[in-house]
Amino acid sequence: MSDARHVGSRTPRREDARLLAGQGRYVGNIRLPGMAHAVVVRSPVAHGRLTGCDTKAARAAEGVLDVITVSDAAAIRLPCVMLAPGQQETSYPVLEETVRYVGQPVAVVVATTPEAARDAADLLDLEFDELPAVIGVEQALDGHVLHPDWGTNLVTDFVLGDADCDRVIAEAAQVVELTSSFGRASPYPIEPRGVVASWFDGELTVRISTQAPHHVRDHAADALGLPHDRVRVIGGDAGGGFGGKEHLYPDELLACLAAIRLGRPVSWTESPGDRLVATLPARAAVHRARLALDADGRFLALHADILADLGARPSNVGMSPFIVTAMMLPGPYRFDRAGARLRGVVTTTTPTGSYRGFGQPEAAWTRERLIDEAARRLGLDPVELRLRNMYGPDELPCSTRTWQPYDSGDYPRALRTLRDLVAPPAADGDGRRRGVGFSCHVEATGMGASMEMKAAGIQAGGFETAVLRMEPDASLVVSSGVAVMGQGIETALAQIAADRVGVPLDQVRVVLGDTAVAPYSSIGSIASRSLAVGGGALTQAAARLRDRIVAIAAHQLEAAPDDLEIVGSAVRVKGDPQSARTLRDLATSAWRGWDLPEGVSPGLEERVSYDPTAYTYSYGAHAAAVAVDPETGAVEVEGYWVVSDSGVLVNPAIVEGQLRGAIAQGIGMALTEEIVYTGDGQPIVEYLLPTTREVPDIQVVLMETPSPITPGGMKGAGEAGTIGPPAAIGNAVAAALPEIADRVVSTPLTPSLLWNCLRDRPA
Structure with a gap:
């Protein structure tokens, strides 16, 4: 191995040099020729039907290029990725006439400048036939039905864990019961959500602040009816995500639609005033929970009745955060019985989704x-x-x-x-x-095990792929499907590659976030998995690449692979420093196809997919x-x-x-x-x-x-x-x-x- 150990060291984050110098790759910094600007018009009422949307004044305003209304996007839907038992809705429209929360998109105005788009948006004449609001989970159980075709506000009702908790609790010497409520908390990244979409030669390019570039690509392509290979998603530094950027939102997809309609780049950035009603919040729930103990203080049973507020409809993740609550309820303790009843209801509020901790x-x-x-x-x-x-x-x-x-x-x-x-x-x-x-x-970290995810109703896979290439000059290029969002993943992946292959850290480059270059990642950087799964794939790829390098060196030095070591950018015979080949010489010969062992193909590149077992x-x-x-x-x-x-x-x-x-x-x-x-x-x-x-x-x-x-x-x-x-x-x-x-x-x-x-x- 290398004479310098990088894994375990407090190496300064390599990302910080560009970030501190003001050279971060953020969506707000992107300027493309002919770029237009979009403003999303949102519902001012919590519940009702949009009965009128007069666009004449807005279309006639100076600089306005397009106005997209419900009729223009009626067939465009986004998928629910995680489905709960009995959930009737598996996708949702990006625009619709019925509004169920303040902030729901109802139209998009596109103009030559952000100011012109904003002014024109104020000229839209919207009319609503208002309906009753439903606020709070208790009211939702008995209140006005928000989705009449469902016939109920109850989305799901099922049991997880032991079904006989009540019996154990009833027989216990001591029972403690508490009913807790959790306020809606909102992800608050430094960089707001934003997208710049461009359409050229039949290809859609989406520059977006995201935790999951391939996730965005797949959903944008399917929603817009495009082949996946004609959609390219480029993620930048993503100034924070915290779960709020792990999927494609309706407003982001509408900017893509605008770019296709106009044939020119369209930029949209979430305004500070919109964030609390547009970016999905989380946490909202009520728990009625009981802990049963015996006379000696030994835990017998733990049970929670979890009533979850899903907002206006199940989001892309739907009930999943609340299901995770139930699964992680026992914590580090022994229980004879543990379980939960889970119910999810809809209310006239912003749909709830992912937030750090899930x-x-x-x-x-x-x-x-x-x-x-x-x-x-x-x-x-x-x-x-x-x-x-x-x-x-x-x-x-x-x-x-x-x-x-x-x-x-x-x-x-x-x-x-x-x-x-x-x-x-x-x-x-x-x-x-x-x-x-x-x-x-x-x-629970390292979300994966693709077949287990399928069995759980999650419409995604959990594997990660790493591609590790040594160039002819012995520098390393790491490519992974996980995304940058401020978590230091570039540095950590570089440390693993340098350590496992045996090269200096400054000779490692990490490439992330571009679906045209990075290997496929179904869900990207969510669920504390970037290093556990992405780093796991890289660890295996680095081991294979190192073995390949050593095999080539053993052939050229006429030595056994077990007698070789990588030290100081060279492969040498243990105990005989003079008998050595530099990594550069080995890499150059590999890419030229010179002096390779029988059966070893030219080049130095390894591609490994790692699908966790659990x-x-x-x-x-x-x-x-x-x-x-x-x-x-x-x-x-x-x-x-x-x-x-x-x-x-x-x-x-x-x-x-x-x-x-x-x-x-x-x-x-x-x-x-x-x-x-x-x-x-x-x-x-x-x-x-x-x-x-x-x-x-x-x-x-x-x-x-x-x-x-x-x-x-x-x-x-x-x-x-x-x-x-x-x-x-x-x-x-x-x-x-x-x-x-x-x-x-x-x-x-x-x-x-x-x-x-x-x-x-x-x-």
């Missing part, structure tokens, strides 16, 4: 709040209660009651390590109440220290600690950065972030992100238990930081305010919510 923060909140409440009622230490019921390392691998095949780790060690880190809060005379809360989780499971333990002002209900997070294990750490600095950023998002979910609707379906467009004032110094400890599944031992790390914070903070608030501990059941924990709980508590 249902797992909600599972952690429900489980960990129940455990803390059980500890409080039983008079037990909440950490000791967890340790008493936690899987030990000698029990892994094992399968949970909700079918998750946990692979490797030491869950108790993570929690004990965390407990030793946490500094107990000390009162400082400011009148605030202080508490510390813990939470633990196991995270998910691989990261895990972590989180702790938060909070101060709560009982006079106002305001919560301040004064300290935060996390112990995390995501398998082999290719770049610990990147993992730490991922954790800290994700924890900040988790703090936002816990305390401030929520999209709220009025009774008539109007969103209140005030969304409070956490700032540096709300996010404390975060202490991170990394553990490393290799995955026995992934080539290279990596597990996913991108979402781990979002899962634990809401539960840890909720438990800390409950510890600080024990008199209302059983009422700390909702996110976000706003000052008004806590103040009302304190004011209304029984005397």
Whole structure:
């Protein structure tokens, strides 16, 4: 191998050089000759029928090139990728006359400048026959039916896990029950969604901020009736995705349609005012959950009745985040029985979809709040209660009651390590109440196993392909289907290739995001899978390429392959540095077809597809220290600690950065972030992100238990930081305010919510 080890080093991110220099490849920077600009016109009402759309004034406005209305796009639909049992709708229209949420697209105006398009959009004369709004899951069960042909607002109703949880719970010595609600949280990337579409010589080229270029290509081609090879998707740096950019949206597809109609490039960028009603939010659900214990505090059963708000219709992912909630409900603990009932309903709100964590923060909140409440009622230490019921390392691998095949780790060690880190809060005379809360989780990462995805109703595959080529000058080119979105994947893939082949890191180039160049990836960079699956494919490709190089060198040096090593950009005989061939000489001879072993074809390129046999499971333990002002209900997070294990750490600095950023998002979910609707379906467009004032110094400890599944031992790390914070903070608030501990059941924990709980508590 190389004399420099790159895997495991804190190599600076190679992406940062261009990003910090203002040379990022963003959609907003693209300028093409003759480029026009689109504005999406959105419904101002929550529910109704569009009975009139007068376009005369808009079409006559200066600079206007086209106006697209419902009649122009009536047959264009996008697919639901993940289907729930009994789900009637498997695709949805990009434009339709019936509107079911404020912000639903109803038309598109295209003009020579963004300003002209915006002004003309205001000239559209829209008329609506309004219908009743349906807000909240409880109202949806009995309210006005939003899709009359369905005959109900209930999209799906099924059971996951053990069906006899009720029996075990009824016989238990102790049962804790809590009903929790989760506010809608919205992905908030630095770069908004955007697209530049161009049509030339029968080919559609789509430059887009996306997590999944091939996903976008397939859906755009199918929706527009184009051959897949006539659609090219180019992804740039994607300034953040967080799940919100993992599919093609109707407004993005309409920009593509506009480009085809006009025969010239069309640019569209989501405006800040549209983001909260157009980009899919997540989390919205109500859980009625029960934890049963025996007299000694041993966990017997865990069950949740999950009522999910799908918004106006099932999105591309539909019920999947809520299904993941149910599957990950047991966490790192043993249960005799565990399961959930899952129901999904439609409401007159923006459809819900993917957001970092994908249902797992909600599972952690429900489980960990129940455990803390059980500890409080039983008079037990909440950490000791967890340790008493936690899987030990000698029990892994094992399968949970909700079918998750946990692979490797030491869950108790993570929690004990965390407990030793946490500094107990000390009162400082400011009148605030202080508490510390813990939470633990196991995270499903490395989404794959293509046939299992098919069996689960997911209309996609889970494999990844890596192409690794050594050029004649011995430089390496890595090509993968996973996408860049700020997660440092370029650097991590380069580290793997350099290490596994044995070349200097600066001789590795990584090519991602262009469907004309990158190998096919059905779902791209989602579900904490970029490195676990994409890196797994690259690990195998690098091993094959290295073996090929060594075989050529062995032939030319007349030595056995096992007697050779790659050191300092050369292949040499062990113990005889003078007997060597440089990598450049070997690569040049390979590409010229010179002096190759019998049966070895010219060139140095390997292509490997890796389809995981199963998910691989990261895990972590989180702790938060909070101060709560009982006079106002305001919560301040004064300290935060996390112990995390995501398998082999290719770049610990990147993992730490991922954790800290994700924890900040988790703090936002816990305390401030929520999209709220009025009774008539109007969103209140005030969304409070956490700032540096709300996010404390975060202490991170990394553990490393290799995955026995992934080539290279990596597990996913991108979402781990979002899962634990809401539960840890909720438990800390409950510890600080024990008199209302059983009422700390909702996110976000706003000052008004806590103040009302304190004011209304029984005397």
